[in-house]
Amino acid sequence: MSSASLKTRKRILQATIHLLEASDGRVVRMTDIAKKASITRQALYLHFKTRAELLIQTTYYLDEIYGSEARLMQSRAAKTGAKRLDAYVEAWGNYIPEIYGVAKALIAMSDTDEAAVKAWKKRMQDMHEGCAAAINMLDHERRLSPNFTPEQATDFLWCLLSVQNWEHLTIECGWSQSQYIEKYKTLAQAAFIN
Amino acid sequence: MSSASLKTRKRILQATIHLLEASDGRVVRMTDIAKKASITRQALYLHFKTRAELLIQTTYYLDEIYGSEARLMQSRAAKTGAKRLDAYVEAWGNYIPEIYGVAKALIAMSDTDEAAVKAWKKRMQDMHEGCAAAINMLDHERRLSPNFTPEQATDFLWCLLSVQNWEHLTIECGWSQSQYIEKYKTLAQAAFIN
DNA sequence: TACAATACTTGACACAGTGTCAAGTTGACA
DNA sequence: TGTCAACTTGACACTGTGTCAAGTATTGTA
Numbered sequence: 001m002s003s004a005s006l007k008t009r010k011r012i013l014q015a016t017i018h019l020l021e022a023s024d025g026r027v028v029r030m031t032d033i034a035k036k037a038s039i040t041r042q043a044l045y046l047h048f049k050t051r052a053e054l055l056i057q058t059t060y061y062l063d064e065i066y067g068s069e070a071r072l073m074q075s076r077a078a079k080t081g082a083k084r085l086d087a088y089v090e091a092w093g094n095y096i097p098e099i100y101g102v103a104k105a106l107i108a109m110s111d112t113d114e115a116a117v118k119a120w121k122k123r124m125q126d127m128h129e130g131c132a133a134a135i136n137m138l139d140h141e142r143r144l145s146p147n148f149t150p151e152q153a154t155d156f157l158w159c160l161l162s163v164q165n166w167e168h169l170t171i172e173c174g175w176s177q178s179q180y181i182e183k184y185k186t187l188a189q190a191a192f193i194n
Numbered sequence: 195m196s197s198a199s200l201k202t203r204k205r206i207l208q209a210t211i212h213l214l215e216a217s218d219g220r221v222v223r224m225t226d227i228a229k230k231a232s233i234t235r236q237a238l239y240l241h242f243k244t245r246a247e248l249l250i251q252t253t254y255y256l257d258e259i260y261g262s263e264a265r266l267m268q269s270r271a272a273k274t275g276a277k278r279l280d281a282y283v284e285a286w287g288n289y290i291p292e293i294y295g296v297a298k299a300l301i302a303m304s305d306t307d308e309a310a311v312k313a314w315k316k317r318m319q320d321m322h323e324g325c326a327a328a329i330n331m332l333d334h335e336r337r338l339s340p341n342f343t344p345e346q347a348t349d350f351l352w353c354l355l356s357v358q359n360w361e362h363l364t365i366e367c368g369w370s371q372s373q374y375i376e377k378y379k380t381l382a383q384a385a386f387i388n
Numbered sequence: 389t390a391c392a393a394t395a396c397t398t399g400a401c402a403c404a405g406t407g408t409c410a411a412g413t414t415g416a417c418a
Numbered sequence: 419t420g421t422c423a424a425c426t427t428g429a430c431a432c433t434g435t436g437t438c439a440a441g442t443a444t445t446g447t448a
Contacts, residue, residue, distance in 0.1 A: 008424080008425085025304075025305060026305075027305055027306055027405095029404090029405065029406090030405080030406070030407090031405080039425080039426095040425075040426055040427080041406095041407095042407090042408085042409095042425090042426075042427085042428095043424080043425055043426075045406095045407070045408080046424075046425075049407095050406085050407075051405095051406070051407090108302070108305045110219075111219060111220070111221055111302045112221055145384070147377075147380045147384065148377065148380075152369075152377060155363060155367040155369070156363070156377065156381065158362075158367075159359050159362040159363055159367070160354070160359075162358065162359070162362060164356065164358045164359075165353050165354075165356070165358075165359070168352075168353040168356060169349060169350070169353050173349040173352075173353070175349070183341075183342065183346060183350065186341045186342075187350065187385050190339070190341065190384050190385050191381050191384045191385055202395080202396085221434095223433090223434065223435090224434080224435070224436090225434080233396080233397095234396075234397055234398080235435095236396090236397075236398085236399095236436090236437085236438095237395080237396055237397075239435095239436070239437080240395075240396075243436095244435085244436075245434095245435070245436090
């Protein structure tokens with residue numbers, strides 16, 4: 001674990017991020033990553049066992065860079081359920097573009113790679129918990145819409161906030177990021193608050 | 195175009211549907227389809243130029259079998275915007291499980307296959323128009339929520355009704371089909387009706 | 389009845405991408 | 419000077435798609 005080795009590992013992770021961000025949905029191959037990191041394709045496998053493993057480690061590295069978790073945690077500070085819902089929608093909504101490239105690659109691998117599925121599911125599980133926290137706060141204040149049980153509202157919110165939906169609205173429908181956040185807040189309020 | 199040729203083509207399409215429905219997300223290979231249709235892999239290419247082409251033709255065949263389009267059109271009969279919204283959510287929501295296997299395979303191919311993207315986008319475009327029709331009816335009745343322009347509401351509804359969201363809620367969260375329809379109707383009413 | 393066309397089979401191969409292996413190089417550190 | 423770790427080089431196995439050429443079998447038709 002010399003400093004040279006650390007440097008190479010970081011270079012690989014950064015190359016992966018750059019390529020995925022610029023890939024626009026096209027597949028990023030191990031060869032591309034190696035080239036970008038100025039290394040041979042084979043040497044990649046000295047640092048990461050498989051392509052899936054590399055992608056998974058890239059998501060962790062992204063969190064490290066952006067301090068994403070901390071920002072999501074901040075929504076806990078909100079004093080009312082309604083504000084917490086808003087804060088969570090905003091925090092998560094702004095998190096998505098940061099991880100979009102990697103997320104898309106992982107989701108695409110899900111059909112063939114068991115490890116990729118697991119890694120992505122774990123991340124989505126964390127998000128599910130964040131949704132639950134906001135919904136439960138609403139519920140305890142007796143402000144949750146009677147149309148949904150807390151579990152249903154949590155599942156629904158979690159589903160609404162998926163990366164795929166963000167992709168649909170911003171990339172395919174051309175919504176701006178701020179429009180996305182704004183309208184999602186409105187929808188969440190209309191749907192879940194009594 | 196002898197009757198024997200027609201029969202083989204149908205056998206291939208049916209084999210594809212069966213395998214995709216039973217595949218549970220696993221990749222279905224040309225070899226698998228050929229085996230199921232009691233034909234050689236190479237012979238598949240006498241009927242369909244590529245795997246993407248086969249999948250696309252399979253979606254058309256599914257519509258033929260289920261008469262899906264006719265059912266979606268029925269929602270046009272609704273007398274009020276609110277009823278039309280409900281009817282559309284129900285018609286589309288019940289359409290999804292029918293096409294889910296094929297849809298998933300097409301979506302998975304989107305990363306690598308241009309033709310698959312196009313085919314799937316065309317289908318989604320049709321759905322977008324159905325959403326627009328319901329939302330515009332609401333708007334003309336002055337019953338559309340002031341939170342959204344008709345365009346925004348259409349985009350949003352279209353996004354909410356995606357196959358991926360259906361997958362999230364029914365398969366990952368364990369919602370029943372009727373629960374899915376029920377809660378989606380509620381959400382649509384809460385979000386879009388003034 | 390013979391022939392021709394059509395549908396399909398057989399066996400081979402090219403190609404892309406992942407992952408593996410063995411042997412060689414290079415640089416740092418002791 | 420020697421040794422260890424990180425990396426390179428070149429080769430190869432494997433999977434899946436798509437292609438090609440030659441052969442067979444069935445059907446319709448002159």
